[in-house]
Amino acid sequence: MNVINGNEIAAQIIEELRVKVASSAVKPQVLFIRVGEDPASISYVRKKQKTAEQIGIQSRLQVLPESITFDELASVIAIANEDKSINGILVQAPLPSHIDEKKIFNLVCPTKDVDGFNATNLGKLCQEVDDGFISCTPAGIVEIVSRSKIPTEGKNVVVLGRSLIVGKPAGMLMLKKGLPGNATVTFCHSRTSNLEEFTRKADIIIAAIGKPKFLKAEMISKGVTVIDVGINRIADNEKKSGFRLVGDVDYDNVMPLCSAITPVPGGVGPMTVAMLMSNTVKAFELSQKQSNS
Numbered sequence: 001m002n003v004i005n006g007n008e009i010a011a012q013i014i015e016e017l018r019v020k021v022a023s024s025a026v027k028p029q030v031l032f033i034r035v036g037e038d039p040a041s042i043s044y045v046r047k048k049q050k051t052a053e054q055i056g057i058q059s060r061l062q063v064l065p066e067s068i069t070f071d072e073l074a075s076v077i078a079i080a081n082e083d084k085s086i087n088g089i090l091v092q093a094p095l096p097s098h099i100d101e102k103k104i105f106n107l108v109c110p111t112k113d114v115d116g117f118n119a120t121n122l123g124k125l126c127q128e129v130d131d132g133f134i135s136c137t138p139a140g141i142v143e144i145v146s147r148s149k150i151p152t153e154g155k156n157v158v159v160l161g162r163s164l165i166v167g168k169p170a171g172m173l174m175l176k177k178g179l180p181g182n183a184t185v186t187f188c189h190s191r192t193s194n195l196e197e198f199t200r201k202a203d204i205i206i207a208a209i210g211k212p213k214f215l216k217a218e219m220i221s222k223g224v225t226v227i228d229v230g231i232n233r234i235a236d237n238e239k240k241s242g243f244r245l246v247g248d249v250d251y252d253n254v255m256p257l258c259s260a261i262t263p264v265p266g267g268v269g270p271m272t273v274a275m276l277m278s279n280t281v282k283a284f285e286l287s288q289k290q291s292n293s
């Protein structure tokens with residue numbers, strides 16, 4: 001049984017990027033836009049900035065008030081889109097409820113959309129052209145699968161969840177022609193009937209359904225690979241913070257049946273940040289190519 005170490009794989013990617021960036025006189029630059037003071041967002045953006053610094057990527061943070069209007073936020077993005085020194089733009093989600101997140105993601109210039117959330121980049125993923133950006137969590141899942149040498153060709157992959165940010169792109173990546181990919185993909189979600197009929201037939205399960213410990217041992221077959229994307233906070237009085245993180249998988253009972261599994265924390269989570277950095281370096285390289293041509 002292989003417990004996949006996402007921290008280790010992420011560290012390898014970060015080191016590869018550090019070496020690449022060190023060889024360039026000009027450095028990539030990413031802009032983080034955070035709206036409001038959501039504690040989880042503050043902590044995620046801080047982690048992203050720290051990792052950028054480790055690699056030699058310059059980062060800027062623009063903090064905007066919770067009361068900002070859609071138009072005001074749109075004009076901040078328009079200025080960043082025009083700024084040639086910025087290679088990547090990330091608008092940290094969630095945004096306040098009065099702002100339409102999808103509309104905001106679509107305002108980010110596709111060549112700077114290091115989150116891979118806008119319609120152009122999601123379309124490029126479906127077209128299987130590789131000059132677009134794949135959102136970071138699905139990209140991290142693919143890296144885990146390929147670096148852990150988990151076979152996908154002809155395998156039954158079941159994706160639990162159909163979100164635009166994780167479920168849909170993760171399924172598309174497993175479906176795409178070539179490796180890792182060439183899988184037979186089934187999407188299951190909150191309205192799927194007899195969900196365990198699908199999960200029992202799966203060779204690989206990608207759990208991104210947002211429900212703590214949702215995937216139980218009786219829902220899977222022996223030898224399955226489980227990629228747990230869930231990050232759920234559950235109360236834990238023994239922790240200083242008052243909570244602990246659990247995934248979408250009932251880890252203790254599922255793990256003994258798996259051929260490979262990602263833990264929470266320390267599985268997919270660190271990969272997301274590493275892939276954001278990888279996208280930023282890619283955006284930088286594409287912009288360098290464009291200015292040289």
Ligand code: GUN
Pocket residue numbers: 044090091092093094115136137272
């Ligand atoms: N909020 C939680 N995860 C993410 C992410 O990957 N990107 C952005 N923009 N916001 C997030």
